[in-house]
Amino acid sequence: xxxxxxxxxxxxxxxxxxxxxxxxxxxxxxxxxxxxxxxxxxxxxxxxxxxxxxxxxxxxxxxxxxxxxxxxxxxxxxxxxxxxxxxxxxxxxxxxxxxxxxxxxxxxxxxxxxxxxxxxxxxxxxxxxxxxxxxxxxxxxxxxxxxxxxxxxxxxxxxxxxxxxxxxxxxxxxxxxxxxxxxxxxxxxxxxxxxxxxxxxxxxxxxxxxxxxxxxxxxxxxxxxxxxxxxxxxxxxxxxxxxxxxxxxxxxxxxxxxxxxxxxxxxxxxxxxxxxxxxxxxxxxxxxxxxxxxxxxxxxxxxxxxxxxxxxxx
Amino acid sequence: xxxxxxxxxxxxxxxxxxxxxxxxxxxxxxxxxxxxxxxxxxxxxxxxxxxxxxxxxxxxxxxxxxxxxxxxxxxxxxxxxxxxxxxxxxxxxxxxxxxxxxxxxxxxxxxxxxxxxxxxxxxxxxxxxxxxxxxxxxxxxxxxxxxxxxxxxxxxxxxxxxxxxxxxxxxxxxxxxxxxxxxxxxxxxxxxxxxxxxxxxxxxxxxxxxxxxxxxxxxxxxxxxxxxxxxxxxxxxxxxxxxxxxxxxxxxxxxxxxxxxxxxxxxxxxxxxxxxxxxxxxxxxxxxxxxxxxxxxxxxxxxxxxxxxxxxxxxxxxxxxxxxxxxxxxxxxxxxxxxxxxxxxxxxxxxxxxxxxxxxxxxxxxxxxxxxxxxxxxxxxxxxxxxxxxxxxxxxxxxxxxxxxxxxxxxxxxxxxxxx
Numbered sequence: 227x228x229x230x231x232x233x234x235x236x237x238x239x240x241x242x243x244x245x246x247x248x249x250x251x252x253x254x255x256x257x258x259x260x261x262x263x264x265x266x267x268x269x270x271x272x273x274x275x276x277x278x279x280x281x282x283x284x285x286x287x288x289x290x291x292x293x294x295x296x297x298x299x300x301x302x303x304x305x306x307x308x309x310x311x312x313x314x315x316x317x318x319x320x321x322x323x324x325x326x327x328x329x330x331x332x333x334x335x336x337x338x339x340x341x342x343x344x345x346x347x348x349x350x351x352x353x354x355x356x357x358x359x360x361x362x363x364x365x366x367x368x369x370x371x372x373x374x375x376x377x378x379x380x381x382x383x384x385x386x387x388x389x390x391x392x393x394x395x396x397x398x399x400x401x402x403x404x405x406x407x408x409x410x411x412x413x414x415x416x417x418x419x420x421x422x423x424x425x426x427x428x429x430x431x432x433x434x435x436x437x438x439x440x441x442x443x444x445x446x447x448x449x450x451x452x453x454x455x456x457x458x459x460x461x462x463x464x465x466x467x468x469x470x471x472x473x474x475x476x477x478x479x480x481x482x483x484x485x486x487x488x489x490x491x492x493x494x495x496x497x498x499x500x501x502x503x504x505x506x507x508x509x510x511x512x513x514x515x516x517x518x519x520x521x522x523x524x525x526x527x528x529x530x531x532x533x534x535x536x537x538x539x540x
Numbered sequence: 541x542x543x544x545x546x547x548x549x550x551x552x553x554x555x556x557x558x559x560x561x562x563x564x565x566x567x568x569x570x571x572x573x574x575x576x577x578x579x580x581x582x583x584x585x586x587x588x589x590x591x592x593x594x595x596x597x598x599x600x601x602x603x604x605x606x607x608x609x610x611x612x613x614x615x616x617x618x619x620x621x622x623x624x625x626x627x628x629x630x631x632x633x634x635x636x637x638x639x640x641x642x643x644x645x646x647x648x649x650x651x652x653x654x655x656x657x658x659x660x661x662x663x664x665x666x667x668x669x670x671x672x673x674x675x676x677x678x679x680x681x682x683x684x685x686x687x688x689x690x691x692x693x694x695x696x697x698x699x700x701x702x703x704x705x706x707x708x709x710x711x712x713x714x715x716x717x718x719x720x721x722x723x724x725x726x727x728x729x730x731x732x733x734x735x736x737x738x739x740x741x742x743x744x745x746x747x748x749x750x751x752x753x754x755x756x757x758x759x760x761x762x763x764x765x766x767x768x769x770x771x772x773x774x775x776x777x778x779x780x781x782x783x784x785x786x787x788x789x790x791x792x793x794x795x796x797x798x799x800x801x802x803x804x805x806x807x808x809x810x811x812x813x814x815x816x817x818x819x820x821x822x823x824x825x826x827x828x829x830x831x832x833x834x835x836x837x838x839x840x841x842x843x844x845x846x847x848x849x850x851x852x853x854x855x856x857x858x859x860x861x862x863x864x865x866x867x868x869x870x871x872x873x874x875x876x877x878x879x880x881x882x883x884x885x886x887x888x889x890x891x892x893x894x895x896x897x898x899x900x901x902x903x904x905x906x907x908x909x910x911x912x913x914x915x916x917x918x919x920x921x922x923x924x925x926x927x928x929x930x931x932x933x934x935x936x937x938x939x940x941x942x943x944x945x946x947x948x949x950x951x952x953x954x955x956x957x958x959x960x
Contacts, residue, residue: 281787283958297958301793312784316556317549328545329792357556373788 231293232257232381232413233278238287240273240437247273249437251287255415260407262428262445263417264526266534270437271417272309275383278415279304291381302330305379307371309386309417315359319350319369322358323376330377337376344372347405349398364395371399375406382406383415388423396423403427421527431526435534448529456498457528458505461518465489470512475505483532490518494528542794546802554806564772564810568765568818575761576754576825588633589703592642592651593619600662603670611665612657615714619655622710631706646692652699653707656690663687665718672722755828759916760884762818762839763909766811766846767879771871773807773854778867781858781955796952800855804848804944811847815840830923838919838926842933846912849940850875855947859954882909899931908939 233255240248248270255261265271276282278289280296289296291303314322320341327337345351348368353361361369367387375382384403388396404427406412418424424431425445432442441448462468468486475484481495495501498521506516554561597612622631635642635651642654667685691707693700780786789799819827819836829835854871861867879885881904894901904910915932918924 279791280958281790283960301791304791306788306791308784308787310784312788314549314553314785316553321549321552325545325549326788326792329542329789329794331542331793377792 230256232291233415234290234293235274235278236288236290238274238277238284238289240270240277240282241285247437248277248284251434251437251439253432253439253442255413256430257413258407258411259429260403260414260416260427262424262431263415263434264421264424264431264530265417265434267419269435269534271434272385273437274434275306275385275415275417279306279383281306302377303379304381304383305374305377306383307374307385307387309389311366311370313358313366313369313373316357318355318357319345319361319365319372320354322369322373326373327376332377340376340378344376347402348372364391367391367395368398371402378410379412381413381415385417386419387416388418388420400427421525421530425526433530433533440533441529445526449524449526456495456521457524458493458495458498458502459487459490459520459522460493460509460516461490462509462514463517464514467512467514471509471514474508474512478504478508485531487531492528492531494524494532542798543802543805546794546798547805550803551806551809554810565813565817567768568814569821571765572758572761572818572821573825575757576822576827578754588630589653589699589706590635590651591619591632591703591707592635592637592645592654594637594639594642594654594656596659597657597661598659598663600666602666603673609662609666611662615657615661615711618714619707619710631710632703643692646694649694649697649699652697652703653691653693655707656692658687658689660685661687661689668718669722672719754826756921757885758822758827758829759839759913759920760879761822762815762843762916763846763882763913764879764884765814765818766843766850766912767875767884767909768872769807769811769814769847769850770854770857770875771868773803773851774857774861774867774871775864777803777855777858777951778861779864782863786955790956796948796956799956800944800948800951803855804851807851808844808848811851812840812844815843815847818843829920831919831925834925835919835923838929839916842912842915842919842929842936845933845936845940846909849908849912849936849943852940852943852947853878856943856950859947859950878907878909882907882913884909884913897931905935906939908936908943911936911939 231254235251235253238248238251239246251270251274263271263275273282277284278291278296280289280299291299314325317325323341323344324337327341332340345354348371350365350368350372353365358366358369367390371384371387374384387399387403391399400423403414403416407414407429414427416424416427428445430442430444431448433440433448462471468489468491471491472484472486475481475491475493478495478501480497480501481493483492483494485492493505502519502521506519509516554564593616595612595616597610599608599610599612601607602609616634616636619632620630620634623629624631635645637645639654639656642651642656645651646654664685664687689711691704693704695701786799819839823829823836831838853874857867857870857874861870881888883904888902888904890900891903892900893903902910911932915929915936918928918932922928
């Protein structure tokens with residue numbers, strides 16, 4: 227098992243002055259998996275990643291890559307696709323990729339082949355000789371990713387790669403991420419706000435908040451752990467009574483959780499459909515009635531909200 | 541050869557950012573134009589000095605003849621008629637007015653200086669005449685009458701400095717001529733002319749006789765413009781940090797030397813272009829220099845070395861600045877005082893700290909731009925060849941190399957290692 231671990235964070239803590247961004251993080255990432263990193267804004271995801279790739283020193287604790295301290299690993303082992311678009315505006319797509327390849331000392335002939343393939347795989351071939359400043363947002367995102375992998379690193383870190391992408395571009399990106407894992411055997415670390423993305427792509431997911439690791443498991447196990455069954459979403463005639471209704475419904479048998487989301491209530495329960503008459507009766511005992519109601523399956527977002535709450539983050 | 545890839549990248553970025561490039565290249569052009577027009581005519585063309593004359597002289601009666609005279613009017617006429625030597629250009633443009641109006645004109649700088657002739661001016665001249673006659677005829681001298689001519693003006697204003705200097709000279713001459721006339725009238729002979737025995741003459745360094753203030757200031761202006769390149773380089777490099785592109789490069793196998801030496805190449809080309817533009821504009825607006833094309837070529841070479849020194853300083857600033865605005869501010873904060881310290885605008889007091897090969901080494905000589913300025917002056921102003929600037933160029937190259945090494949070290953330490 228130990229040989230299968232490619233990244234290990236051991237009791238990693240990072241402080242910025244009085245603020246603790248990452249608090250005693252322990253995790254192991256397996257070789258060849260897509261590892262999802264989920265957390266609200268400011269949860270400590272990017273800080274954790276910057277420490278894992280060696281851009282930031284932990285205040286305490288250690289990071290190991292293939293069993294070696296991150297500061298000692300050979301440059302080029304990791305490729306990082308940052309959250310922001312980190313591109314040179316006045317270079318073309320091809321020039322940007324050739325430059326990064328040169329910086330990693332990829333042999334020129336091999337580099338040409340790789341650049342060509344990346345441009346094809348990420349649908350940038352038509353724009354190969356277009357300067358970055360003239361690309362669309364989606365194209366820039368794809369180039370941002372291509373620049374992180376042109377040297378064929380063993381570990382690829384993608385920090386919110388789908389931010390601002392349309393569904394078509396997102397699909398291209400997802401396919402490419404899958405192909406990196408399935409065809410090239412790379413380890414991919416993925417941070418995202420998109421639950422759907424994390425659910426579909428990740429082999430395992432770590433949920434982090436306030437710098438602490440809350441859960442680490444496969445998407446299906448997380449959903450099971452937080453609560454099997456369905457979610458009833460409803461809106462009441464008087465949202466001021468939401469709290470009172472929550473208190474009543476939480477006492478019902480087989481109801482896992484009741485949370486307030488945007489003036490509505492999400493009730494997670496086993497056999498929610500069967501319990502609907504009873505739920506509605508209990509709601510009406512408070513003097514309000516149900517305005518709108520729907521039932522759906524439990525999702526990763528429910529797990530996420532359940533663990534991290536609904537409060538807004540900076 | 542990763543630095544070549546970096547050089548190509550920086551060059552493409554510089555060339556393709558048309559607006560940024562225009563700013564970088566047009567700046568020295570405007571800069572030289574402004575200074576050229578401001579100082580171009582100064583010191584070369586004779587122009588009348590604007591003065592106001594307030595004549596309070598009440599006149600006097602000449603002894604013997606009983607003739608009514610007013611020497612105040614006479615002096616005013618002399619001032620109006622005085623011309624530059626070998627020229628028909630008047631020394632003064634005289635406005636005869638009241639003291640209040642003259643004071644007002646001084647404040648608005650409509651006149652450079654104000655000359656106040658006292659009420660007893662004629663009386664004192666008459667007393668001078670009377671006493672001279674009495675001395676010659678051994679009669680007991682009459683009581684002395686003293687009058688004081690006042691030259692008033694803003695002592696901090698260069699126009700006043702020039703005007704009062706010329707006025708003092710003209711007044712001295714007026715006194716001498718007056719004495720000479722009186723002696724002539726009394727004895728029939730003007731006596732011995734002082735300037736038959738003692739003469740003075742101002743000579744310029746060969747070739748600089750027709751130079752204007754601008755011609756002497758131009759090398760300093762070039763150094764100042766080159767020093768401001770520091771700000772641009774510091775801001776550009778810091779932008780690379782801010783945008784995150786440096787973090788991308790930091791993860792690669794690129795070294796600090798690759799980044800900075802690679803960056804140095806296109807920026808040196810920019811420095812060369814700036815120096816050529818500076819010199820071309822200067823020549824087009826009437827810059828006089830010595831030594832022909834050879835001097836200009838030497839000046840370009842020297843200017844490029846100065847540019848490299850400024851780029852290196854920019855790299856040092858980029859190692860500390862948090863964002864491009866801070867880098868630009870810090871660059872200005874450092875490069876402007878440095879231009880004063882190297883003597884780009886004013887001569888500096890002698891502060892010799894050592895002697896090398898028989899040449900004094902001053903505290904300012906620790907800055908490469910001092911040597912750049914000295915070399916530019918040697919070649920452009922005095923027409924010196926390579927042999928006259930080799931000492932200065934040698935120091936400039938050595939100090940620039942040291943500055944670049946410091947830049948690489950600091951940038952590597954502060955920017956290319958994992959953040960603490």
